[in-house]
Amino acid sequence: xxxxxxxETVRSGLxxxxxxxxxxxxxxxxxxGFPNAxxxxxxxxxGATVIDVRRRAKVLLIDLATDYTLVIHLKMTGxxxxxxxxxxxxxxxxxxxxGELPDRSTRVxxxxxxxxxxxxxxxxxxxxxxxxxxxxxxxxxxMQKVGPEPLEADFTAEQFxxxxxxxxxxxxxxxxxxxxxxxxVGNIYADExxxxxxxxxxxLVKTVTPAEFEALYTDLRAVMNLAIEKGGSTDxxxxxxxxxxxxxxxxxxxxxxxxxxxxxxxxxxxxxxxxGRGTHICPQxxxx
DNA sequence: CACTTGACCTGTCCGC
DNA sequence: TGCGGACAGGTCAAGT
Numbered sequence: 001x002x003x004x005x006x007x008e009t010v011r012s013g014l015x016x017x018x019x020x021x022x023x024x025x026x027x028x029x030x031x032x033g034f035p036n037a038x039x040x041x042x043x044x045x046x047g048a049t050v051i052d053v054r055r056r057a058k059v060l061l062i063d064l065a066t067d068y069t070l071v072i073h074l075k076m077t078g079x080x081x082x083x084x085x086x087x088x089x090x091x092x093x094x095x096x097x098x099g100e101l102p103d104r105s106t107r108v109x110x111x112x113x114x115x116x117x118x119x120x121x122x123x124x125x126x127x128x129x130x131x132x133x134x135x136x137x138x139x140x141x142x143m144q145k146v147g148p149e150p151l152e153a154d155f156t157a158e159q160f161x162x163x164x165x166x167x168x169x170x171x172x173x174x175x176x177x178x179x180x181x182x183x184x185v186g187n188i189y190a191d192e193x194x195x196x197x198x199x200x201x202x203x204l205v206k207t208v209t210p211a212e213f214e215a216l217y218t219d220l221r222a223v224m225n226l227a228i229e230k231g232g233s234t235d236x237x238x239x240x241x242x243x244x245x246x247x248x249x250x251x252x253x254x255x256x257x258x259x260x261x262x263x264x265x266x267x268x269x270x271x272x273x274x275x276g277r278g279t280h281i282c283p284q285x286x287x288x
Numbered sequence: 289c290a291c292t293t294g295a296c297c298t299g300t301c302c303g304c
Numbered sequence: 305t306g307c308g309g310a311c312a313g314g315t316c317a318a319g320t
Binding site: 001002003058073074075076077124126127141142177179186187235236276277278 | 311312313314315
Binding site: 076105170 | 291
């Protein structure tokens with residue numbers, strides 16, 4: 001669901017759509033965690049101008065001119081959808097997944113001075129939104145422990161492999177999903193990159209060779225960059241800032257393709273549980 | 289500290 | 305047809 005490429009797609013979409021807009025109103029249901037400080041909302045959110053939209057790992061950061069930041073985690077089913085004034089009160093004609101907003105999964109609505117809206121939808125209510133002083137964002141426990149961004153230009157294969165040494169006795173898939181090892185990897189891109197590197201997800205980290213780590217580093221970056229290019233993966237819920245689907249699933253090699261054939265060797269793809277997650281492999285290419 | 293499991297939620301799908 | 309249960313998966317708390 002929303003992993004690094006999906007959150008990055010939302011970030012870039014919002015960056016183009018909401019910078020410079022002024023927030024004039026906020027409504028919300030009883031969604032836990034927002035607003036975490038009602039007085040801060042009235043003083044630092046209402047009337048604030050959006051000055052930047054950033055991402056760290058799977059967390060979105062909407063910076064305001066008041067030196068406060070909206071910190072947002074979409075978790076599994078969160079959506080952030082912008083609607084310009086021209087769409088107010090009407091379904092978006094290009095949406096394939098959502099219609100008129102707000103709908104029954106809308107948790108927070110931000111209104112801008114020009115009549116546009118930003119909707120935070122979350123069917124399963126795992127996601128959250130908080131308003132924090134910008135200076136305090138990096139003090140959050142998650143930000144303190146989260147690992148490096150895998151797509152940064154100066155992030156090397158050697159640094160990548162070194163991050164795993166702490167998790168020597170767990171499976172490579174569990175370690176990949178651990179946000180303190182590397183930021184932003186979730187179930188989809190864990191499976192896709194392990195297939196690319198021909199590594200079985202249940203292999204213990206300590207058995208993975210340097211050459212395999214190098215391949216995993218290369219393939220993880222490749223699948224994530226391709227996914228960003230394709231606007232992310234839409235399995236069920238994910239949409240970008242305009243409410244539209246991503247198309248990476250059309251290019252997936254193994255994820256959600258059990259029963260279909262491995263695009264590399266033609267063997268039937270299988271699914272099982274690993275690291276507590278549905279896991280997809282080619283049993284010919286990826287040997288335990 | 290490393291590691292695993294369950295909890296948090298709701299909508300969907302499958303078998304009876 | 306209705307209904308119970310499994311499943312979906314990001315992160316954190318609590319367990320070993």
